[in-house]
Amino acid sequence: MLTLNAYAKINLALDVLYKRPDGYHEVAMIMQAISLSDTVTLTRQPEDIELSVNIRGLAADASNLAYRAAALLRDYAKTAQGVHIKLDKRIPLAAGLAGGSADAAAVLKGLNLLWELNLDMEELSKLAAKLGSDVPFCLYGGTMLATGRGEKVAPLSPLPSCYVILAKPAVEVPTAWVYGQFKADKALARPDIAVIRQYLELGDLAGVAKRMVNVLESVTIPAYPEIARIKEFMLEYGAMAALMSGSGPTVFGLTESLEQAETVAGRLKARGVPEIFIAETVSEVE
Numbered sequence: 001m002l003t004l005n006a007y008a009k010i011n012l013a014l015d016v017l018y019k020r021p022d023g024y025h026e027v028a029m030i031m032q033a034i035s036l037s038d039t040v041t042l043t044r045q046p047e048d049i050e051l052s053v054n055i056r057g058l059a060a061d062a063s064n065l066a067y068r069a070a071a072l073l074r075d076y077a078k079t080a081q082g083v084h085i086k087l088d089k090r091i092p093l094a095a096g097l098a099g100g101s102a103d104a105a106a107v108l109k110g111l112n113l114l115w116e117l118n119l120d121m122e123e124l125s126k127l128a129a130k131l132g133s134d135v136p137f138c139l140y141g142g143t144m145l146a147t148g149r150g151e152k153v154a155p156l157s158p159l160p161s162c163y164v165i166l167a168k169p170a171v172e173v174p175t176a177w178v179y180g181q182f183k184a185d186k187a188l189a190r191p192d193i194a195v196i197r198q199y200l201e202l203g204d205l206a207g208v209a210k211r212m213v214n215v216l217e218s219v220t221i222p223a224y225p226e227i228a229r230i231k232e233f234m235l236e237y238g239a240m241a242a243l244m245s246g247s248g249p250t251v252f253g254l255t256e257s258l259e260q261a262e263t264v265a266g267r268l269k270a271r272g273v274p275e276i277f278i279a280e281t282v283s284e285v286e
């Protein structure tokens with residue numbers, strides 16, 4: 001039996017460069033792993049792949065990304081071994097935090113060990129990219145630059161440790177819809193990735209925080225103004241910066257101390273924001 005943490009991510013910067021002929025968008029993103037996590041428990045069994053999930057509203061069948069990761073790896077490695085996958089979900093679903101991608105990455109990494117396949121990270125990365133654009137990042141974690149459709153990742157200097165308050169408004173925002181609605185001329189600002197990289201190299205948290213931009217807010221904020229309201233609350237209550245993660249709708253804020261994070265979270269709760277979490281940055285994923 002093997003138990004793994006599947007860490008959520010936030011996007012410290014997200015730029016959309018252009019729409020590609022294959023329908024995906026070319027992006028440039030700075031991704032950060034955080035301690036909010038699902039627990040993935042893998043138990044070897046003779047043949048079949050089986051899945052159990054601790055929450056309602058998420059299919060525990062072959063459509064689940066964790067199941068698909070196991071099936072893809074089994075085909076690729078031409079093994080007949082089976083596994084029972086148990087998912088203890090804590091990362092909210094369809095939130096812009098890559099919960100499903102994190103589960104899939106943990107399954108790939110875990111089964112590589114459990115089934116004794118000895119695949120290297122490059123091979124696992126290629127399989128990960130077939131499951132979703134965010135899955136390769138989730139294999140590595142830490143602080144990474146993601147390009148292409150998000151699947152090409154390269155390590156950056158780590159973001160200095162800090163606390164992350166996550167607030168998810170009660171709206172459903174499908175990723176494909178957000179990319180589909182994106183129009184470059186509607187984005188008020190674009191992140192300067194090169195400058196953020198310099199602040200990462202300097203280990204300057206405030207320098208990074210001040211320059212965080214997500215161009216997908218230009219789609220989601222007009223449709224869901226509560227995203228902008230939560231950002232404003234976070235800043236008012238003491239976060240050093242606040243931004244929507246990925247395609248949303250979760251907003252994250254950064255603070256240097258746990259005390260500040262608890263203040264921000266408490267005030268947001270009092271304002272009626274339904275789902276709030278406090279996490280820390282994770283610089284290295286096991």
Ligand SMILES: C[C@@](CO)(OP(=O)(O)O)[C@H](O)COP(=O)(O)OP(=O)(O)OC[C@H]1O[C@@H](n2ccc(N)nc2=O)[C@H](O)[C@@H]1O
Nearest residue numbers: 024025096097098132133134149150175176179246247248
């Ligand atoms: C926006 C981001 C930012 O990290 O994250 P989330 O909000 O999903 O967490 C990612 O780009 C999401 O990655 P992921 O959730 O893995 O997306 P995928 O399954 O690969 O794609 C879902 C759909 O989103 C659109 N898509 C995705 C990635 C991309 N670079 N261009 C796109 O146009 C496509 O319509 C695709 O069919």
Ligand SMILES: Nc1ncnc2c1ncn2[C@@H]1O[C@H](COP(=O)(O)OP(=O)(O)O)[C@@H](O)[C@H]1O
Nearest residue numbers: 064065066093094095096097098099100101103
């Ligand atoms: N193991 C999983 N955990 C979460 N969502 C999953 C999983 N497998 C498949 N999905 C599907 O993927 C969709 C988006 O997944 P998720 O990774 O949670 O969000 P996001 O892409 O916004 O970061 C969910 O609505 C769900 O239907």
